[in-house]
Amino acid sequence: MSHPPLDLDALAGIRESVTRFAQREIAPHVRQWDDAGEFPRELYHQAAGLGLLGLGYPEALGGTPASWRLRNAMTLALCRHGGSGGVLASLFSHNIGLPPVLAHGSAALQQAVIPPVLRGEKIAALAISEPGGGSDVAALRTTARRDGDDYIINGEKIFITSGMRADVITVAVRTGESRGSGGISMLLVDGNSPGLSRSRLDKMGWWCSDTAHLRFDGVRVPARHLLGQEGGGFKIIMGNFNGERLAMSAAALGFAQACYDEALDWARQRQVFGSALSEKQVIRHKLVDMQMRIASTQAWVDVVADRADAGDQGADWVAHVCMLKNHATQTLQFCADQAVQILGGMGFMRGTRSERIYREVKVMMIGGGAEEIMKDLAARQLGL
Numbered sequence: 559m560s561h562p563p564l565d566l567d568a569l570a571g572i573r574e575s576v577t578r579f580a581q582r583e584i585a586p587h588v589r590q591w592d593d594a595g596e597f598p599r600e601l602y603h604q605a606a607g608l609g610l611l612g613l614g615y616p617e618a619l620g621g622t623p624a625s626w627r628l629r630n631a632m633t634l635a636l637c638r639h640g641g642s643g644g645v646l647a648s649l650f651s652h653n654i655g656l657p658p659v660l661a662h663g664s665a666a667l668q669q670a671v672i673p674p675v676l677r678g679e680k681i682a683a684l685a686i687s688e689p690g691g692g693s694d695v696a697a698l699r700t701t702a703r704r705d706g707d708d709y710i711i712n713g714e715k716i717f718i719t720s721g722m723r724a725d726v727i728t729v730a731v732r733t734g735e736s737r738g739s740g741g742i743s744m745l746l747v748d749g750n751s752p753g754l755s756r757s758r759l760d761k762m763g764w765w766c767s768d769t770a771h772l773r774f775d776g777v778r779v780p781a782r783h784l785l786g787q788e789g790g791g792f793k794i795i796m797g798n799f800n801g802e803r804l805a806m807s808a809a810a811l812g813f814a815q816a817c818y819d820e821a822l823d824w825a826r827q828r829q830v831f832g833s834a835l836s837e838k839q840v841i842r843h844k845l846v847d848m849q850m851r852i853a854s855t856q857a858w859v860d861v862v863a864d865r866a867d868a869g870d871q872g873a874d875w876v877a878h879v880c881m882l883k884n885h886a887t888q889t890l891q892f893c894a895d896q897a898v899q900i901l902g903g904m905g906f907m908r909g910t911r912s913e914r915i916y917r918e919v920k921v922m923m924i925g926g927g928a929e930e931i932m933k934d935l936a937a938r939q940l941g942l
Contacts, residue, residue, distance in 0.1 A: 563757050566627075569627065569628060572632050576610065576635035576636050576639075577607070580636050580639035581639050583601065583604055584636075584645055587919060588645065588766065588914070589909055591644070592914070594761075595768070596723075596768055602649065606676060606678030607678075610636075611649075611652065611677075614629050615660065619672045619673055620664075620672070621672075627864065630804075633809050633812060634812040635812070636812065637809050638809075638813070638819070641816045641911040641914065643763060643922065644763070644765055644918075644919070645766060646809055648723075652683075654683075654801075654802050655726070656672055656675060658728050659746060660672065661672055662785040662794055663795070667782065667878060670744075671746065674892060680725040680726060681723050681725050681726075682724060683719060683721055684719075685721070685730065685772055686698070686795060687716055687717045695796075696742070696792065697737070698728060698730055700730070700731050700732060701731060701732050702731035702732065704733070704744065704781070707781050708780055709733070709781060709784070710776055711731055711753075711776075711777040711779060712776060713753075713773075713774050714771065714774070715729065715771070715774075717759070717919050718769065719904045720767070720768060721770075721771055721772055722756050722770045723768055725750075726746060726749060727746070728785070729747050730744055730791055730795060731791070734788070740792070742789070743784060743787075743788050744784070745779050745783050745784055746785060746936070747779050748779075753775045755772070755773045756770045757770060757771045762920065763917035763920075764921060785937065800907040803879050803882075804859075804862060804866065806887070806925065806926050807862070807882045807883050807887075810886040810887045810889065810890040811886055814852055814886075814892075814894070816911050817894050817911065818848045818849065820910065821893075821900040821912065824904070825841050835900070844899070847896065848892070848897075849891070851888075851892055853891075858878075858882050859882065865878075873939040874939065876935070876939045877939035877940045880933070880936040881933075881936050883926065883927065887922045891919045898916050
C-alpha cells in the first residue's frame with residue numbers, strides 16, 4: 559500500500575507534540591516506574607488522547623492513516639526524549655498484536671477488538687515465542703484442536719511483552735501437521751479466558767514493561783477468532799516481523815540519540831583538569847563517532863521507510879529491513895557504551911538515561927529476530 563507524499567508540516571508537528579508528551583509525562587517518572595515494575599494504565603489513555611496509539615490504523619477503526627515516515631518520527635521523539643524502552647515496548651505492544659487482526663481478521667472481529675485498544679481502554683499483545691524456541695517459528699509446539707465451533711489451545715508462550723496485563727492476545731498455534739510451517743495458524747485469545755495463566759519474568763532491562771510466561775491449559779477460543787486461513791499463520795507472522803523490525807530500528811536510533819544528548823550535555827558541564835570534558839580531543843572524537851553512526855542510521859531508516867510507503871516491499875526490501883535492524887541496534891550499542899564511558903562513574907549510576915539504555919541494548923539486538931537470524935535471512939533474500 560502506497561502513501562501520499564511526505565507532509566513536512568505533519569512531520570514537524572508530531573515531533574513537537576510527542577517531544578512535549580515524552581518530556582512531561584514519561585521522562586520524569588521512568589525511575590519510579592522501573593522500581594514499580596510497571597507504569598500506570600492511565601498512560602495508555604493519555605497517549606490515545608494525542609492520537610499516538612491509533613497512528614497507522616484506519617479511521618473507521620478509530621485510527622489515523624499515517625506513513626512509515628510519520629510513525630517513525632513519533633517513535634524517534636518518544637525514545638529520544640522519554641528514554642525508556644520499557645515504556646515504548648508495552649505502550650505500543652498493540653503494534654505487533656493488532657496488525658494480524660487488521661490484515662486477516664473478520665470485519666466484526668476488527669470492530670470488536672481494535673477501537674478499544676486504540677482508545678487506550680484495552681491492551682493487546684502478541685504471543686509467538688515458546689520455551690526452547692524463539693526465532694525458529696516453524697518449530698512451535700502450542701496446539702489448537704478444533705472442537706465444534708471452538709479451538710482448544712494447549713501449550714506455553716514466553717517473553718511476551720504486556721503478557722501480564724493484555725486484554726487480547728494474538729497467539730501462534732499449531733493446527734495442522736506436527737512439524738514445519740504449514741500447520742501454523744493465528745488465533746485471537748481473550749485475556750480472561752479460563753485456562754490461561756500468566757507468570758511474570760524478571761529482566762536485565764525494560765523493568766517497567768511487564769513480560770510474561772503464558773500457559774494455555776484447555777483454553778477455548780471461538781473459531782471465528784481465527785485470523786486468515788487455517789494453516790496460513792506462518793506467512794502472517796513473517797509479514798508482521800518486517801513492520802516490527804522497521805519500528806525497532808527507529809526506536810534504536812532514538813535511544814542512540816538519547817545517549818548522545820546526555821553524553822554531550824555532561825561533557826560540556828563536567829570540569830576535568832581545568833577545562834570542560836568536551837574540550838578534550840579524545841572525548842570530541844567519541845562524540846563524532848556517535849554522530850557518524852547516528853547519521854548513517856537515520857539515512858537508512860528514511861530510505862527503507864520511503865520504500866515501504868511507496869509499496870516497494872519485495873525481497874530486496876526485506877533484506878534491507880533485516881540489515882537495517884542490525885545496523886540500528888549496533889549503533890545503539892555503540893552510543894550507549896560510549897555515553898556510559900563519557901559519563902564515567904555517573905554512567906554507572908541508576909537515574910542516568912545512558913545507564914538505563916545500556917541495560918536495554920541486548921533486548922533490542924535479540925527481540926524481533928536476533929542479529930544472526932537477520933544476517934541469514936538477509937542473505938537468503940539477496941540470493942547469496
